[in-house]
Amino acid sequence: MIMTVVPPVLIGLLYVVVMSLIREPHRRRFNAVMLAGAGGAYLSGGGLDGWEFAFTAAVTYCAYRGLESWTFIGVGWLLHTAWDVLHHLKGNPIIPFAHDSSLGCAICDPVIALWCFRGGPSLVDLVRSRWGLLDRSQGGAA
Template sequence: MVVAGASGTYLATGTFGPVELLLAALVLVAAYRGLGSWRWIGVAWLLHTGLDLVHHLQGVELLPWARGSALGCAICDPVIALWCFTGGRPLDRLLAGRRPVRPASAGGAS
């Protein structure tokens, strides 16, 4: 839901005319497919990253009063996409997979 809404954030700018609608529709399709797959949500976030970068290069900010907001979004979105590509696991479980496992205590055996 969030990435689908994010795909429409730039529509009011009219930066790319009708092409903007096509790009937002592509993100929306990927987000819809993401209802059944974390991988597609990740793809949607990567597509949105592309929108952020292009708007940043054109000087059209996500938040008109905040310089660099499109670039900030373009930096954050791939991180969200990577998390989605891991299956959207909770952070503690994601990090637990990277920690070495300690052997269980012998429980008082001598």
């Protein structure tokens, strides 16, 4: 059970840390593009027929609105979470040779969504400010 939950959570946290390296407003826009890509992940054989296209359209809308709104990106990741659960139970896995990959994705995606609902803050900047490590360009010592 732990090995089913911990790696996807760590992947979600790693995603957040890596995305934190991108400065705003590019971080939000890049994440909107990532969401749009994730929305089409099942199109080549997800097993839910025409519903795959309807889902992709819904996530694409969230991604488009996410160009200007972290909330829409978070909603899109939660939609993807629900779609992952549906695929784990009734469809094909997101990675064909990894049976529980959709389950892992369903665990990972809410981690990303929670970060998005918080406004996609830079965790790197948060750690720097907590530890008093200011960027030289901000007048502090690094």
